[in-house]
Amino acid sequence: MFKTLKLFFLILCIFINTNLLSAEQKIVYLNLDYIFQNSVPGKLILEGLDNKRKKNIEKFKLQENEFRQKEQDIINKKNILSKEEFELIVVKFKDEMKIYNEERKKIFLQFEQNKKKELNEFLGKITPLIEDYVKKNSINIVLNEKNLFIASKKFDITNEIIEIIDKTIK
Secondary structure, three states: OOOHHHHHHHHHHHHHHHHHHHHHOOEEEOOOOHHOOOOOHHHHHHHHHHHHHHHHHHHHHHHHHHHHHHHHHHHHHOOOOOOOHHHHHHHHHHHHHHHHHHHHHHHHHHHHHHHHHHHHHHHHHHHHHHHHHHHHOOEEEEEEHHHOOOOHHHHHHHHHHHHHHHOOOO
């Protein structure tokens, strides 16, 4: 009886120690969006992308204004031109609009692809820095803040990673 009690106590101690060891895993989180927006290289990338987007929008607004003027001219000429001439002008205008819309769609698609490429390249540059930080600080898991419901701010390593990125990537 005493031996079984000792054995039970020994197994209980081993079980408790195993649970304590597994509870010591270090889990932290970071906010990737905040890193993109607040690190020096991330800001440069986002500013460049924003400038490209603004240039594209400005270019297309100018073209849209030209199309509005053409449309107004066509409407004004409706009573002056013959029906056939008017229809030819309308068809030509619709073709121009179709080409414009296809070009606009193509440029915005290229912009989105370029944006994705640049952000992925930046992520590729910062990933080894984060991995090195994880190894140095004996961290088991790093989560993205978007996937958390609630966590203590003491587990947030975002600002530390931003400092490392700003020092390393120029």
